Amino acid sequence: MPAHQTPATPALTVLTVPAFDDNYLWLIHDGVHAAVVDPGDATPVLAALEAHSLTLVAILLTHHHADHVGGVPALLRHWQVPVYGPASDNIPAVTNPLWENDLVQLPALGLSLQVLDVPGHTRGHIAYVAAEQSWLFSGDTLFAGGCGRLFEGTAAQMVASLDKLASLPDNTSVYCAHEYTLSNLRFALEVEPDNRALQQRMVAEQDKRAQRIPTVPSNIALEKSTNPFLRFRENSIVTRLKATEHLSPSISNQDSPRIFAALREWKNNYR
Structure with a gap:
């Protein structure tokens, strides 16, 4: 998969580095x-740094899963740089543990990143927001068209985390960690088959993938109009959950954690 660059300000750019599958x-x-x-894998990162004649100044981690941290030791053998990551996840390489609303200042890049606690996928998962550039690095919490599985956290935690991310400005670009978009949208259409914005998004994203173009980043406005995990309170989705027997008719339409949990469970078993 070719690397793609997303320009922001004239000074800063986000380079997409594909890894694994x-x-x-x-x-x-x-x-x-x-x-x-x-950096779950050091090899493509080192190749990108060399190809673009870049000096690494920092490593930023969202959570402890191997496909997100596995390349850190090899990178540190080449570059002695600070490693930022969640204080409440067990990541031995982290030198700068972070909590909610901490600011990561990277003077070499002129970049400031706000830390958000977004537990659910893991207990200590964090996200990074570059407010000036309108960037969100959401790890495995918010995906394009979906969200992460609840490996360690609760449905209530994930609801709060996704609500927090959904409250960011609509033009915020969402840099998630996986190319899961088409499978996420297939499920979303099962949940909301009459959502016109979702139908249009599926066509657009299929076209990108046919050209081997990443579907990421998306943006908060697009996620709010098409992502069922940000829209699970919609009456149409609650009705659909009950009609398909994924949610008991006795559950209140205001019981957000139980509605979300039912939707997440449906996605877990969806093929």
């Missing part, structure tokens, strides 16, 4: 210096 690692750079987000 469907991971995206993100290099934030200014043409000279770079920070990498969730």
